[in-house]
Structures are given as structure tokens and as C-alpha cells.
Amino acid sequence: MSMTNAAELSRLAERYPQVLERSLWQRYRIPFSIAILALYFVFCWWFFAVGKTISQANWGLAGNYLADWVSYEIRPEFQIAPDGTMQITYPRFDPIGHNPKPDWIDARKETVTRTLRDAAPAAQSTTPAAPKSSFSFLAPATPQADAATQAAPAAPKTVTEEVITRAHVTLGSAASIDLDGTNLVLTRGSETVSLTLDHVTNSVTLEGIRPDWIEQRTEGGRVIAYFGMAGWIDVTAERVRVRNRFLGWENFVFDTDSPFFDLTPLQVLHKITSEERIDPKMSNLALAWNNVLYNASWQHLDVWTKLLQTIVMAFMGTLLAMLVAFPLSFIAARNISRNRPMNQLTKRFFDFLRSVDMLIWALFFTRAFGPGPLAGISAIFFTDTGTLGKLYSEALENIDDRQREGVKSVGASPVAVQRFGVLPQVLPVFASQALYFWESNTRSATIIGAVGAGGIGLKLWEAMRTNSDWENVAYMVVLILLVVFIFDAISNSLRSRLMGKSRH
Amino acid sequence: MLLSTLQPLSEGGAAVERHWQELTAKRRLYTGLGLLILFLAVTGSVWFANETNSGKFFDRLPYLFDFIGELVPRDGWEIWRAMFDLPSPYDDGSLKYNYPEGRLYITQSFYIPEYFYKMLETINIALLSTVIGVIFGFCFAFLAARNMMPVVWVRWPVRRVMEVLRAFPEVVLAGFFLAILSLGAIPAIIAVSIHTIGALGKLFYEVIENADMRPDEGLRAVGANWFERVWFAITPQVMPNFLSYFLLRFEINVRASTIIGAVGGGGIGELLRLSISQGHEAKTLAIVLLLLTTVIAVDQFSASLRRKLVGEQAFQSVS
Numbered sequence: 141m142s143m144t145n146a147a148e149l150s151r152l153a154e155r156y157p158q159v160l161e162r163s164l165w166q167r168y169r170i171p172f173s174i175a176i177l178a179l180y181f182v183f184c185w186w187f188f189a190v191g192k193t194i195s196q197a198n199w200g201l202a203g204n205y206l207a208d209w210v211s212y213e214i215r216p217e218f219q220i221a222p223d224g225t226m227q228i229t230y231p232r233f234d235p236i237g238h239n240p241k242p243d244w245i246d247a248r249k250e251t252v253t254r255t256l257r258d259a260a261p262a263a264q265s266t267t268p269a270a271p272k273s274s275f276s277f278l279a280p281a282t283p284q285a286d287a288a289t290q291a292a293p294a295a296p297k298t299v300t301e302e303v304i305t306r307a308h309v310t311l312g313s314a315a316s317i318d319l320d321g322t323n324l325v326l327t328r329g330s331e332t333v334s335l336t337l338d339h340v341t342n343s344v345t346l347e348g349i350r351p352d353w354i355e356q357r358t359e360g361g362r363v364i365a366y367f368g369m370a371g372w373i374d375v376t377a378e379r380v381r382v383r384n385r386f387l388g389w390e391n392f393v394f395d396t397d398s399p400f401f402d403l404t405p406l407q408v409l410h411k412i413t414s415e416e417r418i419d420p421k422m423s424n425l426a427l428a429w430n431n432v433l434y435n436a437s438w439q440h441l442d443v444w445t446k447l448l449q450t451i452v453m454a455f456m457g458t459l460l461a462m463l464v465a466f467p468l469s470f471i472a473a474r475n476i477s478r479n480r481p482m483n484q485l486t487k488r489f490f491d492f493l494r495s496v497d498m499l500i501w502a503l504f505f506t507r508a509f510g511p512g513p514l515a516g517i518s519a520i521f522f523t524d525t526g527t528l529g530k531l532y533s534e535a536l537e538n539i540d541d542r543q544r545e546g547v548k549s550v551g552a553s554p555v556a557v558q559r560f561g562v563l564p565q566v567l568p569v570f571a572s573q574a575l576y577f578w579e580s581n582t583r584s585a586t587i588i589g590a591v592g593a594g595g596i597g598l599k600l601w602e603a604m605r606t607n608s609d610w611e612n613v614a615y616m617v618v619l620i621l622l623v624v625f626i627f628d629a630i631s632n633s634l635r636s637r638l639m640g641k642s643r644h
Numbered sequence: 645m646l647l648s649t650l651q652p653l654s655e656g657g658a659a660v661e662r663h664w665q666e667l668t669a670k671r672r673l674y675t676g677l678g679l680l681i682l683f684l685a686v687t688g689s690v691w692f693a694n695e696t697n698s699g700k701f702f703d704r705l706p707y708l709f710d711f712i713g714e715l716v717p718r719d720g721w722e723i724w725r726a727m728f729d730l731p732s733p734y735d736d737g738s739l740k741y742n743y744p745e746g747r748l749y750i751t752q753s754f755y756i757p758e759y760f761y762k763m764l765e766t767i768n769i770a771l772l773s774t775v776i777g778v779i780f781g782f783c784f785a786f787l788a789a790r791n792m793m794p795v796v797w798v799r800w801p802v803r804r805v806m807e808v809l810r811a812f813p814e815v816v817l818a819g820f821f822l823a824i825l826s827l828g829a830i831p832a833i834i835a836v837s838i839h840t841i842g843a844l845g846k847l848f849y850e851v852i853e854n855a856d857m858r859p860d861e862g863l864r865a866v867g868a869n870w871f872e873r874v875w876f877a878i879t880p881q882v883m884p885n886f887l888s889y890f891l892l893r894f895e896i897n898v899r900a901s902t903i904i905g906a907v908g909g910g911g912i913g914e915l916l917r918l919s920i921s922q923g924h925e926a927k928t929l930a931i932v933l934l935l936l937t938t939v940i941a942v943d944q945f946s947a948s949l950r951r952k953l954v955g956e957q958a959f960q961s962v963s
Contacts, residue, residue: 177775184772187765188829197825205823449696452689459686495940499903499913500932503920507711509704512697586813587900590907591917594697597815601907604819617816624811 207369208610212390216245218307218380222339223254224321225303235390235437237401244384246308253300311384312370324375326365328353335363337377344375389611391437398431438612443599447619449513450595451627454581457520458528462574465490465525469532470558476536487533493526498584502593513594520581520588528573535569536562568638575638579631583624596620715925722926727934729757759912759934765829766911767938769904770897773833777840778890784841785848786874791857803849810842818904832909836900844893851885852878884953891946891953898942902935 153161165172185191212235218226228247230240309317318325324335333354336345343360350356355364363375371385394400399418400408412424419427433441470476472486501522505515544561552560589597600616603609653661694701717723724730729747747755756764786792788802814835821831859877868876905913912931919927 180772180775184768187768188772188833190830193825193828193830199824202820202824205820445696448692452693455685456689456693491940495936495943497899497902497935497939499899499906499916500935503916504711507714508708509701510698512699513693514697514699514701514704517693583811583813587815587903590815591903594693597813600813600815601819604816604823607823613816613819617813620813621808621811625807628807628811 205607205610207385208608209614210389210611211369211385211387212611213371213383213385214240214242216240216242216309216382216384218304218319218382220321220337220339220378220380221254221303224339225252225254225305226307226319226321227303228307234396237396244310246310247304248306249302250305251300251302252305253298254303309382309384311367311373311382315367315370317373317380317382319380324380326354326373328365328367333365335375337375339377342377344377389438389615391435393435394428394431395436395438397436398428400428400431438615443596443612443616443619446589446594446596446599447616447623449516450585450589450597450620451582451623453513453516453520453585453593453595454578456517457585458524458574458578458581460517460521461524461528461577462570464521465529465532466570468525469529469536472529472533473536475539475541476558476562487530490526490529490533493522494530495526496522498523498588499591502588502591506592511592511594511598516585516588516593516595519593520585524577524581528577531573532566532570535566535573539565572635572639575631575635579624579627582627586620714923715929717926717929723930723933726924726926727757727759727930729755729759759915759931762912762915763934763938766901766905766913767898767942769829769832769836769901769909769911770894773837773840773901774890774894774897776833776837777844777893778886780837780841781844781848782886784845785852786878788845788849789852791853791855791860792870792874792878806842806845808842809838810846812838812842814839814900814904815907818907818909822908827908827910827914829910832901832904832911835904835909836897839900840893840897844889847889848882848886851882851889855881888950888954891950895942895946898939 214234214236215231217229217231219229220226226247228245230236234240236242306320307318309319311317315326315328318327322337322339324337326333326335328351331351333351334347336347338345338360341360344356344363345360346354346356346363353366353368355366356362361376364372365375366372369385371383373383374381391401394403394408400411403411408428411418412428415424417424417427422430468486468490471479471482472490474480474483477483498519501519502515505518509515509518539562543565544557547557547561585593585595586597586600589595589599590601592598596616596619600613603612603616747758748761749755784802784806788799788806790799793799793802817835817838818831821834825831855878859881860873863873863877901909901911902913902916905911905915906917908914912935916928916931916935919931
């Protein structure tokens with residue numbers, strides 16, 4: 141190889157300037173593309189009002205929802221009467237059962253005789269509840285006083301009951317609340333904050349400097365204190381709402397109505413095997429299984445049925461599509477049937493099936509069959525017939541002609557030519573494509589489910605709409621991911637067996 | 645088999661034939677078993693689908709075309725008026741539907757009709773999320789390809805992450821971000837882009853693994869670092885395929901963003917769901933027509949571009 145010296149190089153450059161001097165586009169295409177991309181992003185920022193949306197977003201919620209995926213809250217509420225006595229109530233479907241006595245609430249109870257200053261129940265109901273809270277916290281006394289004077293002089297009622305006078309609530313390992321009728325001491329780590337509840341003016345006063353984990357929007361108004369993963373509390377003078385957060389999915393197996401609720405696995409086993417029938421109609425094992433299936437908060441049976449629906453939808457839809465697309469693709473392939481108008485007609489039919497979106501087919505069939513898997517099957521069937529038909533006819537057009545000619549040359553009938561000359565070549569491709577679509581439809585069936593075409597999609601969507609069942613969402617997502625991965629593996633192994641390692 | 649009936653076979657020949665017949669019997673048995681399993685699966689599935697559906701198949705079949713029947717508007721021009729937001733008396737003479745309120749005015753007199761604007765929004769959602777997906781997918785693909793990233797503990801997690809990204813239901817992502825960001829296009833963009841990263845990443849790294857490694861060897865010989873090898877050896881080879889997949893994905897994402905729109909993610913899908921729930925046939929038809937033409941147009945455009953970029957090869961695999 142001879143060396144090029146500088147003089148020769150410049151001579152070459154003179155002769156072929158286009159080789160060494162690149163065009164403007166060639167030289168600047170990268171900065172140019174980046175600039176276009178940046179401009180496009182700026183445009184989208186404006187078009188979708190990204191800045192505004194993000195500034196309005198409630199990112200605090202995001203953390204809450206995410207925490208909700210893997211944890212649950214117990215929500216006791218301390219109602220504080222004006223004389224400083226308290227009562228604890230729990231929401232109706234509390235995760236710790238009907239008669240909750242959690243060990244993280246240490247309450248001192250006293251039996252006191254007290255006079256209720258409130259009006260009689262009849263008068264109370266004439267005072268609408270709404271104005272009470274919508275009035276400013278600074279001037280709360282007047283409307284109540286008005287109501288009381290209007291509603292006839294109700295006699296003060298004297299009752300003797302057991303009430304809580306002092307409570308200590310532990311949230312997580314580092315936070316605690318100490319509550320007596322008029323004082324609230326919050327501890328988080330080494331910080332301590334004390335709040336005074338004033339029942340006359342109905343206000344909450346914070347003493348000292350406010351740390352950033354405590355939020356108070358208006359002076360004397362409601363106070364919200366966050367304890368991180370351990371939960372948060374919401375304080376007004378009349379009530380203290382505690383949200384204590386625990387990791388895990390509570391009541392996953394048995395719900396609070398079940399006789400097996402809150403037992404260790406061993407106890408459950410013992411109850412199933414060697415105790416008397418709880419329900420005379422069925423054995424304990426059947427009862428336990430029934431309780432699992434109809435678990436009120438997790439709805440296992442429903443979730444599993446819906447998941448099976450999704451699988452069935454993908455399976456039947458793809459199978460039917462394959463069966464219909466198979467003969468049609470022979471008509472559509474130019475080299476198999478020599479009838480041009482028929483080729484074109486079939487191909488345009490495939491295009492039509494494909495281009496009407498799966499969503500529209502799903503809506504159409506949901507109206508026809510009602511919400512359920514039939515609509516989903518039909519929607520997948522229609523769109524996939526279009527896609528598979530197109531792919532199949534293209535595979536047919538790519539076949540090796542020599543095998544067909546060989547079969548034809550020995551005088552075989554047209555059917556035999558297709559059977560022995562064409563099918564062996566394309567069958568692996570056909571099966572592989574169908575498997576691929578089966579697998580990918582298992583994924584997309586979730587999404588058409590959300591518009592009502594059956595399957596787990598709608599269930600997911602409903603769970604998300606309520607904004608509180610994120611742990612159920614997590615459960616369903618885990619199930620879906622599991623199914624998708626299993627089917628992925630099955631379809632991949634079947635496909636590589638059909639086509640050999642190299643071709644998929 | 646025919647020959648054996650004509651003349652007796654030798655001992656060896658008979659053994660071969662016996663073996664062959666055994667194999668055939670085995671094969672028939674497997675085929676039969678496979679068909680039986682398939683048959684059972686199909687009957688089971690059909691029964692299950694029919695049982696859990698809210699209406700039974702044969703009961704509902706006569707009503708199949710009711711929806712289309714309902715969609716036929718009493719006045720054919722109603723569809724066009726709905727599509728172009730022209731003020732219109734309803735066919736009973738009242739001004740029941742006030743189309744002009746959805747207009748987007750660009751100047752005093754020039755406006756974009758609502759549905760076209762929403763269609764543009766849907767397309768833009770698809771385009772933006774595809775662009776985001778391509779950018780991230782490009783970066784991930786080089787980390788996941790066996791020939792560019794020999795380190796297993798980088799390749800393996802990247803591949804798993806991409807698998808999760810594409811298997812995670814889009815509805816869930818959209819729902820999650822809808823809860824935080826409230827109704828609008830951004831949840832849809834996030835949901836669709838996350839799926840796109842996973843799907844494109846996989847296609848991309850397969851392309852990279854099939855790339856010719858000689859340019860890479862050359863660059864390695866002159867001491868190029870990893871980024872230079874990626875940029876000068878592999879990227880020029882794979883770019884046409886990447887662009888082709890970009891177009892393919894864009895086409896798929898137009899549909900995906902329509903569906904996400906129908907569950908609250910903005911764009912035309914939301915209007916479609918609203919108009920169906922309001923039972924306004926002319927609006928529904930107008931949107932369906934618009935959607936159809938758009939999807940066909942995008943399909944054709946991207947197909948012709950792809951054909952130019954990489955030829956027929958672009959049509960082999962669809963994701």
C-alpha cells in the first residue's frame with residue numbers, strides 16, 4: 141500500500157470536493173435534530189400545559205397512593221366533647237375487626253357523670269350539619285346559639301357513662317400522640333409539639349415554632365401532622381382523626397366477618413381439621429374456602445374470574461381470528477389465487493378490520509352483547525383477523541415456488557398442491573404469529589376491559605376510581621404481570637420449537 | 645409401505661419399517677392429544693365466556709346490529725355539522741345541541757372544529773410519547789444488547805426492567821396519574837410512553853444484536869471508547885431499522901392514546917366515550933369517521949415511509 145502525501149491529498153480534495161467537504165445538512169444534522177426536538181418539546185410543554193398541570197398536581201397524594209399499594213391504614217377517630225371527654229370510633233369496615241382494641245392505643249377510661257349541654261336530638265337535627273363546618277372557625281358560637289334558642293329550651297341531660305379522658309397513641313416506632321381533652325402533644329423523633337384545643341372558640345393553637353411536618357392553613361384552624369410512613373393525623377377541636385399505617389395487605393385471606401378472622405395459620409388448621417362445624421350446612425374446610433372466595437375487601441373469586449375472562453378473551457379471540465384468517469389469506473395471496481379482484485377485495489377487507497380501532501369494535505360489541513367477555517372476544521377477533529390475515533397472506537406471497545411446482549409436476553390436485561407444496565412452508569410462521577398475538581392480546585385485553593369489554597380491566601378501573609383501594613390494584617397488577625410472564629414464557633418456548641432459534 | 649406389500653422386505657428393512665410405523669403412531673397420538681386439549685380448552689372457554697357474560701350469546705345475537713341502527717342519524721347532514729361545529733337546528737327544529745361551543749379560535753374568524761382539535765391532541769399525545777419512548781429505548785437498548793454490553797449484571801436488570809415496563813397495564817399507569825394530575829393528556833402521555841420504552845427497547849436491542857460487528861472491531865482496534873463505538877459503529881447501521889420501528893410504534897400509539905382517552909386521558913377518545921354515553925348518534929358517527937380516516941391515513945403514511953427506509957423487511961414483525 142502506497143502512502144498518500146499531503147500534496148496528493150490536496151489534489152484528491154480538489155478533484156472530489158464532495159467527498160471531503162460534507163454538505164451543510166451532513167455537517168449540522170445532529171445539532172439540527174436536537175434543536176428540532178427541543179423546539180418540539182417546548183411546543184408540547186405549551187400545548188399540553190405541562191407546567192400548569194404539574195404545578196396543580198397533588199404530589200402528596202402520589203406518595204399516599206404508592207404507600208397504599210403495600211400497606212393499609214387503621215383509622216380511629218377521637219371525638220372530643222366540650223368537657224374534654226373522648227370517644228373512639230372506627231369506620232364500618234375497619235381492617236382490625238368489629239371490636240377493635242389495638243395495643244397501640246393506650247386509653248384511660250373513667251366512669252363520669254356529666255351533663256350534656258347539647259340540645260335534645262330532635263333539636264339537633266334541625267340544625268343543619270353543613271353550616272357548622274363551613275363557618276369560620278373564629279366565629280363559631282353564634283349559629284349554634286341561635287339554633288339552640290330557636291329550638292325550644294332543651295333540658296340539659298345528665299348521663300353516666302364510661303368515657304376516655306386520656307389517650308396515648310403510638311404511630312410507628314418514632315412517633316406518638318398524647319391526648320387529653322384540651323391538650324395534644326405530638327412527638328416525632330426528638331421533636332415535640334404541643335397543641336391546645338379550645339372548645340369554646342373551636343380552635344387549635346400551636347405553641348412554639350411550627351416544624352415543617354405540621355401543616356396549618358389558617359390561624360386556629362385544622363392541623364395536619366405527617367409522620368412519614370407511619371401515617372398522619374388531622375386535628376380539629378372537636379375530633380382527632382388518626383391514620384396509622386401498617387405494612388402489608390390486611391385481611392388478605394379472611395375478612396373481618398369470617399369466623400377464621402385474626403387467627404394464626406396453625407389455629408386455622410386446627411379449626412378446619414378438628415373442631416365442630418361452625419356452619420351446620422358445610423364442613424369447616426368448605427366454609428373456610430368459601431370465606432376466602434367471598435372475602436369482602438379482596439373479592440378473590442371475582443378477581444380470579446375476571447382474570448380468567450381476560451385470558452379466555454385473548455385465547456378465543458386469537459384462535460378464531462387465526463381460523464378465519466387462514467382460508468382468507470389463501471384468497472388474498474396473489475401467487476396462490478390468480479383472481480386479482482378477489483385478492484384486492486380480501487386485502488381491503490383485512491385493512492378495514494384492522495383500521496377500525498379495537499376500541500370501536502369493543503364499544504360496538506359491548507352494546508350488542510352487554511359488558512362481558514363475549515364483547516372482548518369479538519373485538520379481538522375482528523381486529524386480529526385483519527392483522528393476521530395481512531401477515532399470513534404476506535407469508536404466503538414469500539414462499540418458495542419450487543416445492544409447489546414439484547408437487548404440481550407429479551399431477552397432484554390443486555388441494556394437494558396447497559397441502560403438500562405450500563402448507564409445510566408457512567405453517568410454522570402462521571402458528572408463530574398466532575402465538576405472538578395471543579401473548580400480546582393478553583396484555584391489551586386489560587385495556588379494552590376498562591371500556592366495558594369484560595375482563596380484569598373494568599375491575600382495575602373501578603378500584604382506581606375510588607382512590608382508596610390501591611392495595612387491590614396492586615394485587616391485580618401482580619396477578620396480571622404473573623399471567624403475562626407465564627404466557628410469555630410458554631409462547632416463546634413454543635415459538636422457538638416451531639421456528640428454530642434463529643427466526644423469531 | 646406400498647413397496648412392502650409388493651415384495652417381502654429383508655430383516656433390516658422390516659426393522660426400519662417397524663420403527664417408522666412406531667414413530668408415526670406416536671406422532672398421531674401426540675397430534676390427537678393436542679387436538680383433544682385444544683378442543684377441551686375451546687369448549688371450556690366458550691362456555692365460560694358465555695356464562696360470565698351479562699347477556700347470553702344466542703339471546704343477544706338478534707340485537708347485534710341494534711347499535712348501528714341506533715347510530716343512523718335522523719338527518720344525514722347532522723354528522724357533518726357535528727364534525728365541523730356548524731350551528732344547527734336539530735331535526736325537530738330546536739337548537740338542542742350547541743356545537744360551536746367547542747371551537748378553538750385561532751383568529752377572529754378562523755377556527756379549528758372541536759373534534760379536529762381533539763384528534764390533533766390525540767395524535768400529538770401519540771407522537772410525544774413515541775419520541776420519549778424512542779429516546780429512552782435507544783439508551784436502554786445499548787445496555788441490553790449482548791454484543792454491546794458483555795456485563796451480565798447490567799444487561800439482565802435492564803432487560804427485566806423493560807419487560808416490566810411493557811407488561812405493566814397501561815390502564816393502571818393512566819389511572820394512577822389521573823388520580824394525581826386530574827383529567828387531561830399528561831397521564832395518557834406518561835402511560836403510553838412507559839409502555840413504548842419497554843416495547844421499543846426490546847425491538848431495538850434485537851436489531852443491535854443482529855448488527856454487523858466489523859465496524860465495531862475496527863473502532864475497538866483504534867482504541868475508541870464505548871460511546872464512540874456505539875455512535876460511530878452501531879448507530880449508523882441500525883438507524884433505518886430504528887426509524888422504521890419508530891413509525892410502527894407511532895401508528896400503534898395513535899390507537900393506544902385513543903383508548904387511554906376513553907378512560908379519561910384526554911383527546912378524542914374521551915369525547916367518543918362522552919358522546920356514546922349521551923346517546924348522541926351524530927356526534928358519535930362524526931368521531932368514528934374522523935378516527936377511521938386518521939388511523940388509515942397514519943397507517944398508510946407510516947407504511948410507505950417504512951417501506952422506503954428498510955424495504956419489505958419492515959413488515960415482518962409487529963408488536
